[in-house]
């Protein structure tokens with residue numbers, strides 16, 4: 001497939017994608033104003049914001065494989081927006097817990113993070129995303145340097161694993177949805193692991209060939 005980077009105007013593409021990413025929040029607000037959040041509105045809001053966080057994380061993680069497989073380099077320019085939306089939804093999710101679940105009671109929150117493993121996992125996933133959101137600007141990439149920035153941004157892998165573990169641990173009966181998310185994350189991370197292993201193998205083979213050519217010269 002031909003790279004369409006030269007034909008796609010990313011400035012035109014970003015606003016509609018931005019609106020699509022805001023749609024779940026708009027839907028939630030609309031439901032709230034129309035009293036349609038069901039018998040347990042807090043549960044509804046938590047479920048919705050948590051699910052959209054995972055969708056955002058999966059979308060962010062799928063950009064690199066899609067870009068390589070489809071050979072569409074312009075896709076990379078959407079990654080930051082998806083990542084920031086994942087962070088936006090997890091911040092709303094976290095705020096729901098701080099406000100509506102815990103009533104701003106700091107002691108209760110600390111106890112919850114210590115006592116309930118699924119909260120520990122969710123909290124870890126959230127905390128790991130904070131430095132990524134804070135360093136998402138072009139200025140921060142320049143200041144940190146590409147290599148260090150990339151190393152820091154690898155934290156998204158641990159965050160995604162912690163996020164799906166959090167979901168899997170909190171469901172009480174039907175595990176189908178968390179397992180589906182876990183499968184998507186496994187495929188997206190597995191792709192990177194396999195590619196990394198193949199690259200290492202190729203580099204080792206190239207190094208061996210160049211050593212052999214030095215000795216035989």
Ligand code: HEM
Pocket residue numbers: 043046047048049050051053054090093094097101119122123124125126159163164166167170171
């Ligand atoms: C990347 C981070 C996170 C992801 C992907 C995530 C995902 C989810 C999802 C999908 C649900 C919905 C479960 C359901 O109702 O079926 C959920 C519920 C929940 N999450 Fe998170 N979450 C994250 C971080 C957090 C954090 C930081 C906290 C609080 C410290 C938290 C606290 C909760 C609570 C209290 C519930 C409701 C549990 C219940 O229904 O009893 N989550 N989360």
